[in-house]
Amino acid sequence: DVKVTQSSRYLVKRxxxxxxxxxxxxxxxxxxxxxxxxxxxxxxxxxxxYDVKMKEKGDIPEGYSVSREKKERFSLILESASTNQTSMYLCASPPGGQLPYEQYFGPGTRLTVT
Amino acid sequence: AQTVTQSQPEMSVQEAETVTLSCTYDTSESNYYLFWYKQPPSRQMILVIRQEAYKQQNATENRFSVNFQKAAKSFSLKISDSQLGDTAMYFCASPSQLTFGGGTRLMVKP
Known part of the structure:
Protein backbone atom coordinates (compact mmCIF):
# COMPACT_ATOMS: atom_id res chain seq x y z
CA ASP A 1 0.00 0.00 0.00
CA VAL A 2 1.25 3.42 -0.97
CA LYS A 3 2.06 5.57 2.00
CA VAL A 4 3.04 9.16 2.67
CA THR A 5 3.44 10.09 6.31
CA GLN A 6 3.94 13.41 8.03
CA SER A 7 5.61 13.77 11.40
CA SER A 8 2.79 15.62 13.17
CA ARG A 9 -0.95 16.08 12.65
CA TYR A 10 -1.10 19.17 14.85
CA LEU A 11 1.67 21.57 15.82
CA VAL A 12 1.66 24.79 17.85
CA LYS A 13 4.71 27.04 17.69
CA ARG A 14 5.61 30.52 18.80
CA TYR A 50 12.61 15.78 -8.36
CA ASP A 51 15.62 14.10 -6.81
CA VAL A 52 17.84 13.93 -3.75
CA LYS A 53 19.46 17.27 -2.95
CA MET A 54 17.45 18.89 -5.73
CA LYS A 55 14.77 21.49 -5.04
CA GLU A 56 12.65 23.91 -6.99
CA LYS A 57 10.65 26.89 -5.76
CA GLY A 58 6.93 26.81 -6.17
CA ASP A 59 4.51 29.71 -6.14
CA ILE A 60 4.99 30.82 -2.51
CA PRO A 61 8.52 29.93 -1.31
CA GLU A 62 9.10 33.07 0.76
CA GLY A 63 9.72 32.29 4.41
CA TYR A 64 10.30 28.60 3.72
CA SER A 65 13.20 26.34 2.83
CA VAL A 66 13.43 22.60 2.19
CA SER A 67 15.85 19.75 2.61
CA ARG A 68 16.05 16.43 0.73
CA GLU A 69 19.04 14.46 1.95
CA LYS A 70 17.47 11.05 1.34
CA LYS A 71 15.10 9.96 -1.37
CA GLU A 72 12.28 9.04 1.00
CA ARG A 73 12.36 12.17 3.15
CA PHE A 74 11.45 15.76 2.26
CA SER A 75 11.53 18.37 5.01
CA LEU A 76 9.90 21.78 5.03
CA ILE A 77 11.59 24.38 7.23
CA LEU A 78 10.15 27.60 8.53
CA GLU A 79 13.28 29.54 9.46
CA SER A 80 11.44 32.02 11.70
CA ALA A 81 7.78 31.19 12.07
CA SER A 82 5.25 33.99 11.69
CA THR A 83 1.52 34.10 12.37
CA ASN A 84 0.74 34.30 8.64
CA GLN A 85 2.26 30.83 8.28
CA THR A 86 -0.56 29.35 10.33
CA SER A 87 -2.03 26.86 7.88
CA MET A 88 -2.49 23.24 6.85
CA TYR A 89 0.62 21.81 5.22
CA LEU A 90 0.32 18.87 2.85
CA CYS A 91 3.11 16.71 1.52
CA ALA A 92 2.56 14.75 -1.68
CA SER A 93 4.46 12.37 -3.91
CA PRO A 94 3.54 11.16 -7.40
CA PRO A 95 5.25 8.38 -9.30
CA GLY A 96 8.00 9.51 -11.65
CA GLY A 97 8.09 9.32 -15.40
CA GLN A 98 6.99 11.64 -18.14
CA LEU A 99 3.27 11.41 -17.51
CA PRO A 100 1.83 13.35 -14.56
CA TYR A 101 0.43 10.58 -12.44
CA GLU A 102 -1.80 11.12 -9.43
CA GLN A 103 -0.44 12.67 -6.28
CA TYR A 104 -0.35 10.56 -3.13
CA PHE A 105 -0.95 12.89 -0.22
CA GLY A 106 0.05 12.70 3.42
CA PRO A 107 -2.52 13.35 6.16
CA GLY A 108 -1.43 16.96 6.60
CA THR A 109 0.05 18.98 9.46
CA ARG A 110 -2.09 21.73 10.90
CA LEU A 111 0.37 24.35 12.14
CA THR A 112 -0.64 27.18 14.44
CA VAL A 113 1.84 29.98 15.08
CA THR A 114 1.00 32.13 18.08
CA ALA B 1 1.61 30.18 -15.77
CA GLN B 2 -1.17 27.67 -15.37
CA THR B 3 -4.37 28.69 -13.61
CA VAL B 4 -7.23 26.64 -12.25
CA THR B 5 -10.54 28.18 -11.20
CA GLN B 6 -13.37 26.61 -9.24
CA SER B 7 -16.22 29.08 -9.19
CA GLN B 8 -18.40 27.37 -6.57
CA PRO B 9 -16.94 27.68 -3.04
CA GLU B 10 -19.81 25.70 -1.52
CA MET B 11 -22.55 23.45 -2.80
CA SER B 12 -25.13 21.17 -1.30
CA VAL B 13 -27.17 18.32 -2.71
CA GLN B 14 -29.80 15.96 -1.42
CA GLU B 15 -28.83 12.34 -1.01
CA ALA B 16 -29.42 10.29 -4.19
CA GLU B 17 -29.48 13.37 -6.42
CA THR B 18 -26.92 14.47 -8.99
CA VAL B 19 -24.53 17.40 -8.61
CA THR B 20 -21.97 18.98 -10.92
CA LEU B 21 -18.85 20.80 -9.75
CA SER B 22 -17.25 23.25 -12.17
CA CYS B 23 -13.59 23.78 -13.02
CA THR B 24 -11.89 25.85 -15.69
CA TYR B 25 -8.19 25.88 -16.41
CA ASP B 26 -5.60 27.46 -18.59
CA THR B 27 -2.58 25.77 -20.09
CA SER B 28 -0.33 26.04 -23.10
CA GLU B 29 0.38 22.32 -23.14
CA SER B 30 -1.08 20.24 -25.94
CA ASN B 31 -1.19 16.87 -24.24
CA TYR B 32 -2.00 16.69 -20.57
CA TYR B 33 -4.02 15.11 -17.77
CA LEU B 34 -6.54 16.74 -15.47
CA PHE B 35 -7.45 15.51 -12.01
CA TRP B 36 -10.21 15.78 -9.41
CA TYR B 37 -9.27 15.12 -5.79
CA LYS B 38 -11.52 14.62 -2.77
CA GLN B 39 -10.64 15.60 0.80
CA PRO B 40 -13.17 14.22 3.32
CA PRO B 41 -13.39 16.01 6.69
CA SER B 42 -10.21 15.33 8.70
CA ARG B 43 -9.08 12.71 6.22
CA GLN B 44 -6.45 12.34 3.56
CA MET B 45 -6.80 13.78 0.06
CA ILE B 46 -7.42 11.08 -2.53
CA LEU B 47 -7.79 10.94 -6.30
CA VAL B 48 -11.35 10.79 -7.60
CA ILE B 49 -10.90 10.74 -11.35
CA ARG B 50 -8.36 11.50 -14.06
CA GLN B 51 -8.91 12.68 -17.65
CA GLU B 52 -6.41 12.45 -20.49
CA ALA B 53 -6.73 15.48 -22.75
CA TYR B 54 -6.13 13.62 -25.99
CA LYS B 55 -8.99 11.22 -25.30
CA GLN B 56 -12.37 12.21 -26.74
CA GLN B 57 -14.27 10.06 -24.29
CA ASN B 58 -15.08 11.51 -20.88
CA ALA B 59 -13.65 9.56 -17.97
CA THR B 60 -15.98 7.65 -15.67
CA GLU B 61 -15.39 5.98 -12.30
CA ASN B 62 -18.56 4.41 -10.92
CA ARG B 63 -20.80 7.32 -9.84
CA PHE B 64 -18.20 9.94 -10.81
CA SER B 65 -17.84 11.24 -14.35
CA VAL B 66 -16.38 14.27 -16.02
CA ASN B 67 -17.56 16.62 -18.71
CA PHE B 68 -14.36 17.60 -20.47
CA GLN B 69 -14.62 20.46 -22.97
CA LYS B 70 -11.10 20.89 -24.29
CA ALA B 71 -11.74 23.93 -26.46
CA ALA B 72 -13.48 25.71 -23.61
CA LYS B 73 -10.86 24.47 -21.12
CA SER B 74 -13.59 23.24 -18.86
CA PHE B 75 -13.41 20.12 -16.69
CA SER B 76 -16.50 19.59 -14.54
CA LEU B 77 -17.16 16.70 -12.17
CA LYS B 78 -20.56 15.05 -12.03
CA ILE B 79 -21.53 12.96 -9.02
CA SER B 80 -24.58 10.78 -9.56
CA ASP B 81 -26.68 9.20 -6.82
CA SER B 82 -24.94 11.33 -4.18
CA GLN B 83 -24.15 9.61 -0.91
CA LEU B 84 -23.47 11.02 2.55
CA GLY B 85 -19.87 9.83 2.21
CA ASP B 86 -19.40 12.19 -0.73
CA THR B 87 -19.40 15.12 1.69
CA ALA B 88 -15.92 16.61 1.26
CA MET B 89 -13.79 19.32 -0.27
CA TYR B 90 -13.19 18.72 -3.97
CA PHE B 91 -10.18 20.11 -5.79
CA CYS B 92 -9.49 20.32 -9.48
CA ALA B 93 -5.80 20.08 -10.43
CA SER B 94 -3.94 21.43 -13.43
CA PRO B 95 -2.15 19.36 -16.03
CA SER B 96 1.14 19.49 -14.22
CA GLN B 97 -0.48 19.22 -10.79
CA LEU B 98 1.52 22.16 -9.67
CA THR B 99 -1.66 24.23 -9.51
CA PHE B 100 -4.90 23.43 -7.74
CA GLY B 101 -8.21 25.25 -7.73
CA GLY B 102 -9.59 26.94 -4.64
CA GLY B 103 -11.82 24.00 -3.88
CA THR B 104 -15.55 23.35 -3.62
CA ARG B 105 -17.04 22.27 -0.31
CA LEU B 106 -19.79 19.78 -1.05
CA MET B 107 -22.38 18.88 1.55
CA VAL B 108 -24.66 15.91 0.90
CA LYS B 109 -27.86 16.21 2.93
CA PRO B 110 -29.96 13.26 4.07
Missing part, protein backbone atom coordinates in the same frame (compact mmCIF):
# COMPACT_ATOMS: atom_id res chain seq x y z
CA UNK A 15 6.51 33.42 16.54
CA UNK A 16 10.19 33.38 15.67
CA UNK A 17 10.72 29.68 16.29
CA UNK A 18 12.39 27.46 13.71
CA UNK A 19 9.93 24.79 12.63
CA UNK A 20 10.60 21.51 10.86
CA UNK A 21 7.85 19.59 9.07
CA UNK A 22 8.86 16.12 8.01
CA UNK A 23 7.46 14.00 5.22
CA UNK A 24 8.36 10.41 4.42
CA UNK A 25 7.24 8.25 1.51
CA UNK A 26 7.77 4.53 1.18
CA UNK A 27 7.14 4.28 -2.57
CA UNK A 28 10.69 4.93 -3.80
CA UNK A 29 9.37 7.95 -5.72
CA UNK A 30 11.74 10.59 -6.94
CA UNK A 31 9.18 13.42 -6.80
CA UNK A 32 8.00 15.08 -3.62
CA UNK A 33 5.95 18.23 -3.09
CA UNK A 34 5.00 20.58 -0.26
CA UNK A 35 1.70 22.46 -0.48
CA UNK A 36 -0.02 24.87 1.81
CA UNK A 37 -3.83 24.72 2.09
CA UNK A 38 -5.87 27.75 3.11
CA UNK A 39 -9.65 28.26 2.90
CA UNK A 40 -10.68 29.78 -0.42
CA UNK A 41 -7.16 29.59 -1.79
CA UNK A 42 -6.97 25.86 -2.32
CA UNK A 43 -3.53 24.30 -2.40
CA UNK A 44 -0.54 26.43 -3.18
CA UNK A 45 2.81 24.95 -4.06
CA UNK A 46 5.67 25.94 -1.76
CA UNK A 47 8.58 23.78 -2.96
CA UNK A 48 9.08 20.54 -4.84
CA UNK A 49 11.92 18.14 -5.46
Missing amino acids: TGEKVFLECVQDMDHENMFWYRQDPGLGLRLIYFS
Whole structure:
Protein backbone atom coordinates (compact mmCIF):
# COMPACT_ATOMS: atom_id res chain seq x y z
CA ASP A 1 0.00 0.00 0.00
CA VAL A 2 1.25 3.42 -0.97
CA LYS A 3 2.06 5.57 2.00
CA VAL A 4 3.04 9.16 2.67
CA THR A 5 3.44 10.09 6.31
CA GLN A 6 3.94 13.41 8.03
CA SER A 7 5.61 13.77 11.40
CA SER A 8 2.79 15.62 13.17
CA ARG A 9 -0.95 16.08 12.65
CA TYR A 10 -1.10 19.17 14.85
CA LEU A 11 1.67 21.57 15.82
CA VAL A 12 1.66 24.79 17.85
CA LYS A 13 4.71 27.04 17.69
CA ARG A 14 5.61 30.52 18.80
CA THR A 15 6.51 33.42 16.54
CA GLY A 16 10.19 33.38 15.67
CA GLU A 17 10.72 29.68 16.29
CA LYS A 18 12.39 27.46 13.71
CA VAL A 19 9.93 24.79 12.63
CA PHE A 20 10.60 21.51 10.86
CA LEU A 21 7.85 19.59 9.07
CA GLU A 22 8.86 16.12 8.01
CA CYS A 23 7.46 14.00 5.22
CA VAL A 24 8.36 10.41 4.42
CA GLN A 25 7.24 8.25 1.51
CA ASP A 26 7.77 4.53 1.18
CA MET A 27 7.14 4.28 -2.57
CA ASP A 28 10.69 4.93 -3.80
CA HIS A 29 9.37 7.95 -5.72
CA GLU A 30 11.74 10.59 -6.94
CA ASN A 31 9.18 13.42 -6.80
CA MET A 32 8.00 15.08 -3.62
CA PHE A 33 5.95 18.23 -3.09
CA TRP A 34 5.00 20.58 -0.26
CA TYR A 35 1.70 22.46 -0.48
CA ARG A 36 -0.02 24.87 1.81
CA GLN A 37 -3.83 24.72 2.09
CA ASP A 38 -5.87 27.75 3.11
CA PRO A 39 -9.65 28.26 2.90
CA GLY A 40 -10.68 29.78 -0.42
CA LEU A 41 -7.16 29.59 -1.79
CA GLY A 42 -6.97 25.86 -2.32
CA LEU A 43 -3.53 24.30 -2.40
CA ARG A 44 -0.54 26.43 -3.18
CA LEU A 45 2.81 24.95 -4.06
CA ILE A 46 5.67 25.94 -1.76
CA TYR A 47 8.58 23.78 -2.96
CA PHE A 48 9.08 20.54 -4.84
CA SER A 49 11.92 18.14 -5.46
CA TYR A 50 12.61 15.78 -8.36
CA ASP A 51 15.62 14.10 -6.81
CA VAL A 52 17.84 13.93 -3.75
CA LYS A 53 19.46 17.27 -2.95
CA MET A 54 17.45 18.89 -5.73
CA LYS A 55 14.77 21.49 -5.04
CA GLU A 56 12.65 23.91 -6.99
CA LYS A 57 10.65 26.89 -5.76
CA GLY A 58 6.93 26.81 -6.17
CA ASP A 59 4.51 29.71 -6.14
CA ILE A 60 4.99 30.82 -2.51
CA PRO A 61 8.52 29.93 -1.31
CA GLU A 62 9.10 33.07 0.76
CA GLY A 63 9.72 32.29 4.41
CA TYR A 64 10.30 28.60 3.72
CA SER A 65 13.20 26.34 2.83
CA VAL A 66 13.43 22.60 2.19
CA SER A 67 15.85 19.75 2.61
CA ARG A 68 16.05 16.43 0.73
CA GLU A 69 19.04 14.46 1.95
CA LYS A 70 17.47 11.05 1.34
CA LYS A 71 15.10 9.96 -1.37
CA GLU A 72 12.28 9.04 1.00
CA ARG A 73 12.36 12.17 3.15
CA PHE A 74 11.45 15.76 2.26
CA SER A 75 11.53 18.37 5.01
CA LEU A 76 9.90 21.78 5.03
CA ILE A 77 11.59 24.38 7.23
CA LEU A 78 10.15 27.60 8.53
CA GLU A 79 13.28 29.54 9.46
CA SER A 80 11.44 32.02 11.70
CA ALA A 81 7.78 31.19 12.07
CA SER A 82 5.25 33.99 11.69
CA THR A 83 1.52 34.10 12.37
CA ASN A 84 0.74 34.30 8.64
CA GLN A 85 2.26 30.83 8.28
CA THR A 86 -0.56 29.35 10.33
CA SER A 87 -2.03 26.86 7.88
CA MET A 88 -2.49 23.24 6.85
CA TYR A 89 0.62 21.81 5.22
CA LEU A 90 0.32 18.87 2.85
CA CYS A 91 3.11 16.71 1.52
CA ALA A 92 2.56 14.75 -1.68
CA SER A 93 4.46 12.37 -3.91
CA PRO A 94 3.54 11.16 -7.40
CA PRO A 95 5.25 8.38 -9.30
CA GLY A 96 8.00 9.51 -11.65
CA GLY A 97 8.09 9.32 -15.40
CA GLN A 98 6.99 11.64 -18.14
CA LEU A 99 3.27 11.41 -17.51
CA PRO A 100 1.83 13.35 -14.56
CA TYR A 101 0.43 10.58 -12.44
CA GLU A 102 -1.80 11.12 -9.43
CA GLN A 103 -0.44 12.67 -6.28
CA TYR A 104 -0.35 10.56 -3.13
CA PHE A 105 -0.95 12.89 -0.22
CA GLY A 106 0.05 12.70 3.42
CA PRO A 107 -2.52 13.35 6.16
CA GLY A 108 -1.43 16.96 6.60
CA THR A 109 0.05 18.98 9.46
CA ARG A 110 -2.09 21.73 10.90
CA LEU A 111 0.37 24.35 12.14
CA THR A 112 -0.64 27.18 14.44
CA VAL A 113 1.84 29.98 15.08
CA THR A 114 1.00 32.13 18.08
CA ALA B 1 1.61 30.18 -15.77
CA GLN B 2 -1.17 27.67 -15.37
CA THR B 3 -4.37 28.69 -13.61
CA VAL B 4 -7.23 26.64 -12.25
CA THR B 5 -10.54 28.18 -11.20
CA GLN B 6 -13.37 26.61 -9.24
CA SER B 7 -16.22 29.08 -9.19
CA GLN B 8 -18.40 27.37 -6.57
CA PRO B 9 -16.94 27.68 -3.04
CA GLU B 10 -19.81 25.70 -1.52
CA MET B 11 -22.55 23.45 -2.80
CA SER B 12 -25.13 21.17 -1.30
CA VAL B 13 -27.17 18.32 -2.71
CA GLN B 14 -29.80 15.96 -1.42
CA GLU B 15 -28.83 12.34 -1.01
CA ALA B 16 -29.42 10.29 -4.19
CA GLU B 17 -29.48 13.37 -6.42
CA THR B 18 -26.92 14.47 -8.99
CA VAL B 19 -24.53 17.40 -8.61
CA THR B 20 -21.97 18.98 -10.92
CA LEU B 21 -18.85 20.80 -9.75
CA SER B 22 -17.25 23.25 -12.17
CA CYS B 23 -13.59 23.78 -13.02
CA THR B 24 -11.89 25.85 -15.69
CA TYR B 25 -8.19 25.88 -16.41
CA ASP B 26 -5.60 27.46 -18.59
CA THR B 27 -2.58 25.77 -20.09
CA SER B 28 -0.33 26.04 -23.10
CA GLU B 29 0.38 22.32 -23.14
CA SER B 30 -1.08 20.24 -25.94
CA ASN B 31 -1.19 16.87 -24.24
CA TYR B 32 -2.00 16.69 -20.57
CA TYR B 33 -4.02 15.11 -17.77
CA LEU B 34 -6.54 16.74 -15.47
CA PHE B 35 -7.45 15.51 -12.01
CA TRP B 36 -10.21 15.78 -9.41
CA TYR B 37 -9.27 15.12 -5.79
CA LYS B 38 -11.52 14.62 -2.77
CA GLN B 39 -10.64 15.60 0.80
CA PRO B 40 -13.17 14.22 3.32
CA PRO B 41 -13.39 16.01 6.69
CA SER B 42 -10.21 15.33 8.70
CA ARG B 43 -9.08 12.71 6.22
CA GLN B 44 -6.45 12.34 3.56
CA MET B 45 -6.80 13.78 0.06
CA ILE B 46 -7.42 11.08 -2.53
CA LEU B 47 -7.79 10.94 -6.30
CA VAL B 48 -11.35 10.79 -7.60
CA ILE B 49 -10.90 10.74 -11.35
CA ARG B 50 -8.36 11.50 -14.06
CA GLN B 51 -8.91 12.68 -17.65
CA GLU B 52 -6.41 12.45 -20.49
CA ALA B 53 -6.73 15.48 -22.75
CA TYR B 54 -6.13 13.62 -25.99
CA LYS B 55 -8.99 11.22 -25.30
CA GLN B 56 -12.37 12.21 -26.74
CA GLN B 57 -14.27 10.06 -24.29
CA ASN B 58 -15.08 11.51 -20.88
CA ALA B 59 -13.65 9.56 -17.97
CA THR B 60 -15.98 7.65 -15.67
CA GLU B 61 -15.39 5.98 -12.30
CA ASN B 62 -18.56 4.41 -10.92
CA ARG B 63 -20.80 7.32 -9.84
CA PHE B 64 -18.20 9.94 -10.81
CA SER B 65 -17.84 11.24 -14.35
CA VAL B 66 -16.38 14.27 -16.02
CA ASN B 67 -17.56 16.62 -18.71
CA PHE B 68 -14.36 17.60 -20.47
CA GLN B 69 -14.62 20.46 -22.97
CA LYS B 70 -11.10 20.89 -24.29
CA ALA B 71 -11.74 23.93 -26.46
CA ALA B 72 -13.48 25.71 -23.61
CA LYS B 73 -10.86 24.47 -21.12
CA SER B 74 -13.59 23.24 -18.86
CA PHE B 75 -13.41 20.12 -16.69
CA SER B 76 -16.50 19.59 -14.54
CA LEU B 77 -17.16 16.70 -12.17
CA LYS B 78 -20.56 15.05 -12.03
CA ILE B 79 -21.53 12.96 -9.02
CA SER B 80 -24.58 10.78 -9.56
CA ASP B 81 -26.68 9.20 -6.82
CA SER B 82 -24.94 11.33 -4.18
CA GLN B 83 -24.15 9.61 -0.91
CA LEU B 84 -23.47 11.02 2.55
CA GLY B 85 -19.87 9.83 2.21
CA ASP B 86 -19.40 12.19 -0.73
CA THR B 87 -19.40 15.12 1.69
CA ALA B 88 -15.92 16.61 1.26
CA MET B 89 -13.79 19.32 -0.27
CA TYR B 90 -13.19 18.72 -3.97
CA PHE B 91 -10.18 20.11 -5.79
CA CYS B 92 -9.49 20.32 -9.48
CA ALA B 93 -5.80 20.08 -10.43
CA SER B 94 -3.94 21.43 -13.43
CA PRO B 95 -2.15 19.36 -16.03
CA SER B 96 1.14 19.49 -14.22
CA GLN B 97 -0.48 19.22 -10.79
CA LEU B 98 1.52 22.16 -9.67
CA THR B 99 -1.66 24.23 -9.51
CA PHE B 100 -4.90 23.43 -7.74
CA GLY B 101 -8.21 25.25 -7.73
CA GLY B 102 -9.59 26.94 -4.64
CA GLY B 103 -11.82 24.00 -3.88
CA THR B 104 -15.55 23.35 -3.62
CA ARG B 105 -17.04 22.27 -0.31
CA LEU B 106 -19.79 19.78 -1.05
CA MET B 107 -22.38 18.88 1.55
CA VAL B 108 -24.66 15.91 0.90
CA LYS B 109 -27.86 16.21 2.93
CA PRO B 110 -29.96 13.26 4.07
